Amino acid sequence: MEIEKEVKKITLGHEIGAGAACLKCKDKCEGFELHFWRKICRNCKCGVEDHDVQLESEENKKVGKLFEDTKYTGLIAKLKRDGIPSYKGNQVTICLPEATISTATPVPAASFIPGSSQTSIPSAHSAPSQPAGATAAPGAAVHSPSAAPATSRTAAPGSGRTAASAPGHSVVSSAAIPAKVPVAATTVVPTPTPLPAKTDVVKSVTYEWAPPGVNQSLALRYMELLPPERRPIAGTAGADYRKKQMAKQLPDHDQDPERCHELSPGEVKQMQQYVRKYKDEALGMGDITLPEEMGQQAGRAGESGPRGLGAGGKPGAGTTGTPGDKGDAVATMGKVGTPGAAGISPAGPVGNFSCHRCQLPMKQGAPAVYAERAGYDKLWHPGCFVCYTCTELLVDMIYFWKKGQLYCGRHYGDSEKPRCGGCDELIFSNEYTQAEGQNWHLKHFCCYDCDCVLAGETYVMENEKPVCKPCYMKIHAVCCVACQNPIEPEAQRVSYGEHHWHAEPQCFQCSCCSKCLVGQRFMAMQGMLLCSMECKKKIMAS
Secondary structure (H helix, E strand, C coil), X not given: CHHHHHHHHHHHHHHCCCCCCECCCECCCCCCCECCCCCCECCCCCCHHHEXXXXXXXXXXXXXXXXXXXXXXXXXXXXXXXXXXXECCCCEEEECCCCCCCEECCCCHHHCCCCCCCCCCCCCCCCCCCCCCCCCCCCCCCCCCCCCXXXXXXXXXXXXXXXXXXXXXXXXXXXXXXXXXXXXXXXXXXXXXXXXXXXCCCCEEEECCCCCCCCHHHHHHHHHCCCXXXXXXXXXXXXXXXXXXXHHHCCHHHCCHHHCCCCCHHHHHHHHHHHHHHHHHCEXXXXXXXXXXXXXXXXXXXXXXXXXXXXXXXXXXXXXXCCCCCCCCCCCECCXXXXXXXXXXXXXXXXXXXXXXXXXXXXXXXXXXXXHHHCCCCEECHHHCECCCCCCECHHHEEEEECCEEECHHHHHHXXXXXXXCCCCECCCCCCEEECCEEECHHXXXXXXXXCECCCCCEEEECCEEEEHHHHHHHHCCECCXXXXXXXXXXXXXXXXXEEEECCCCCCECCCCCCECCCCCCEEECCEEECCHHHHHHHHHC
16 A cells, blocks of 8 residues: 555656646657656756746645744744645735826926925016015015025115014015015016826736745835846746746755655665754745844844944944945944944944845845844845855745855755765765766666666766767767768767768878878868868869
């Protein structure tokens, strides 16, 4: 009964995506057919992520199992526990504010007065409204609201100038003067032509994944800080990139013995111990935060706070900063979390943060990535939260922390165990072989094309994959231009551009006089070899 269950699991695994078209090979691939143990398509040798296979549910199950039974309490809330643990994918549609239909009114540059409200007066005789209680001094000159500063003014008797208001003076307004009195300093602004406002604004954007647990505004700002080609917008190259990185960075055969090929009971036990170790010591998921909020959390935790370069170059020194200041760190924390205030927290001065990877200062108010296992003193720019080995963005911010560095799941595994170059699985056996700079299970050092075992056999490395001699001669060998026979891998050859010859007198010779050209000067013309200009002239004349 147990054997039947295992066979059923294997069958179901191989049915996933069966027949799906390859997005790389197009019509050259007959459809996806999973190799029994290589994790690739039998027909085209591409991975499942390169085929048109909907993997969202499988990815959610994989990530759910990754975080199953972890002590990392911050991630338990991200699991959906209904039988089989499943990671709840956070697909988000962010609606952008749509421009309302309105008109834009331009103001002539000549009438613009900095620091004041602009008033349009269509006629020189039109009078502005007058506040109640204002009186006018007889014989006083009049000032226009459109030409005067915003502050109240009074007019000196008998003078044509305005003076600042003082105690005992009354405010003068043009509304208190009879219409026959000339109006002074009045700016006439012609009525401009209304212009239609721009309305072609994107209404919404759907992201295949967005940081969980944060509001949409912060999530959108995080996305805008990623490289454009890495943003997982549905239907774009960024979403395809995320799909491929999910398969590459988090291989399910690194965490589930049932996904591996013929492990012995001892190997299964070792793998379970390995999985338990990284769940307890390394696995985590990044969170989005603001540098100023991070300083407050560090203070509450009783830690010394972030160790950035503060005033005088002292770690943890609090400074005040403004985004855009050159040479100054800009993320500071005040007593009550006020951005830009003096850096004081219950644990002492909160210094400025710098990115753990690029060492550039974190801007106040800009989203940053925090990894709990790394501690409160480390933050990353969104585009800097990458694997230490492959420098790719950590998919869904899932990281493995080891010796002060971030790793993706694949390269964390490579740092712990050797990986088989054939099946791509980690090797938990004490016996394995090394060849061509790679590690191999003893049973998996096979021909990449026909799967025959290569132990003690002649093989050729083709695109970093071992190939047996018969498959090489049939599939990969180049043909000699002279005799049209495939050139054996151990045979000497001469290559010129895309043309190849056996390095033998009967093949590599002058097309005119049959002189052997091995080790001699020659010229090529339309696929022919010539030893001299004389032979060239004879060929051209014939």
